[in-house]
């Protein structure tokens with residue numbers, strides 16, 4: 001145990017989360033598992049306690065702010081008070097509130113209050129990412145507390161689903177017989193998501209009656225979660241500016257610092273809207289989270305005949321969107337059904353308060369944006385246009401168009417500057433290296449027509465069936481026990497075609513298409529130096545039914561194509577057993593009617609995903625084969641994913657000789673059919689693992705002049 005760790009005594013007032021966390025990590029790295037667990041958990045507890053205190057005090061002090069703003073002349077109409085007056089108001093509100101808060105918090109947490117329990121933004125981020133659970137998981141594991149270890153792992157994983165190390169760890173826990181299914185529980189999922197999901201599910205099953213309490217709970221929990229989050233925005237945080245800048249001593253400098261702080265609080269509070277609407281593990285929020293919950297509520301209430309509640313909810317929607325046609329219609333309908341007028345009926349009180357408060361904050365933030373040059377990323381789509389200063393509207397509209405949740409796929413650019421492009425009309429560059437967050441990578445579309453994809457898919461299918469007929473059953477994937485894996489080389493395709501087991505058209509197309517990819521890859525990455533195909537492989541991966549539940553492994557683990565990746569150091573060793581002569585890789589996809597199976601690129605740590613590509617017919621992903629392009633394939637959880645994988649080399653001696661052979665075979669006139677039987681006998685495969693074909697050349701050449709047999713390897 002490292003010296004000087006914080007001492008924990010039950011019942012004592014909370015200590016600073018930052019310090020506890022740092023000590024927890026110290027204990028962890030020293031392998032002192034029990035103190036590490038205790039300190040990390042205490043850090044989280046004290047952080048939560050601080051949050052609760054702030055929330056309570058925040059509510060108590062809200063009145064102060066309200067009073068300050070109520071005094072504002074004309075504060076509810078634009079153009080409002082003159083800028084100077086607004087600034088003074090902001091300042092006064094900020095001061096009153098700060099004083100109230102620090103007194104209240106000191107009362108609850110003891111002298112020094114929140115300042116003593118300072119939480120830096122780094123810690124807040126770490127907690128938001130659920131980082132402590134990653135450490136807890138390992139510490140629990142070391143302490144042989146498997147149930148807790150699995151729960152901590154799960155908790156971390158739901159918020160970090162692309163964390164590959166944790167993915168592997170989860171797979172290990174699932175294989176452990178002593179870990180039960182119930183252990184995989186989320187220790188932190190905010191209750192509003194649980195309620196929201198089950199509410200939606202019930203609605204989907206037409207069970208409005210049962211859905212209603214869950215939907216109502218979801219809405220209330222969403223609002224409560226928002227409050228908790230907002231409470232975390234107050235109190236002494238790390239300041240963005242440093243002391244020097246703040247400490248100019250002048251009155252104006254002080255005002256500016258306080259106003260700046262207040263703006264930060266408001267920005268942080270508005271961020272809570274997006275945070276609450278963001279599911280753990282997702283990177284962007286459900287748009288219009290509150291209004292859409294209200295829409296579902298009014299519809300569900302109407303379905304079960306609660307007309308007055310339907311009215312309250314639809315009136316609440318209208319608070320966000322006063323001009324919403326559907327809501328106005330629904331309102332009319334409910335009124336008509338209700339018959340007599342109900343003057344007492346209005347929007348929900350919780351929503352009315354939320355909207356008013358939001359509008360107040362937005363007004364201040366937009367004001368500050370316009371006059372003080374601060375920034376504000378409005379989390380909402382419903383903000384009335386009148387609130388947004390004229391000068392900012394244009395820019396904001398642009399930003400809105402770039403919101404992640406409604407982004408369009410990038411407009412493909414045509415590669416007009418390539419000399420070979422005339423050969424390949426219709427090919428477009430969909431994503432370049434910058435868009436894929438890397439150096440040498442690209443996604444090109446339009447390499448195949450739908451019909452061509454069909455022919456190649458049929459080829460793969462016929463080849464697999466020819467294999468099955470002769471006792472070759474396909475096999476489990478070398479990468480995953482939950483997938484079947486079939487590979488077809490160009491030479492085998494040609495041989496099968498000669499044998500009549502697959503169509504000649506397919507085998508020919510395979511050759512032609514691989515050459516198409518080579519030309520493009522060379523034109524794009526290596527226009528000055530010729531590239532040769534070194535290996536071409538048509539690969540299908542098929543999800544094995546009944547084995548996909550809670551699958552945690554990958555279809556293809558993270559690797560680089562020409563070197564041995566060491567994720568610990570990020571180094572990639574260009575030495576055997578890697579295929580060191582591969583210089584550029586290409587994967588040309590044939591279909592998209594399967595689940596999962598996206599290709600992804602990671603950082604050299606093999607953990608952090610930097611880009612993903614969804615397969616589809618005619619899409620080529622091309623990239624350099626080295627350590628700069630670690631990549632993998634997510635599990636294929638349903639259906640069959642087929643792609644043509646190709647590797648190119650600068651080294652002529654590693655050129656794919658089978659390609660030439662296949663070409664010759666397909667050009668030769670057909671020979672008699674008598675050989676067919678012999679072939680089928682040889683089909684059953686012992687070890688079909690794909691290997692570079694050059695080493696296997698000998699046998700085929702021996703048979704020159706005679707119809708070559710289908711070889712065993714594939």
Ligand SMILES: O=C(O)CCC(=O)C(=O)O
Nearest residue numbers: 556561587599633643645
């Ligand atoms: O199928 C893919 O998307 C990639 C396959 C791959 O990386 C490989 O075979 O080396």
Ligand SMILES: [Fe+2]
Nearest residue numbers: 559560561631
């Ligand atoms: Fe690869």
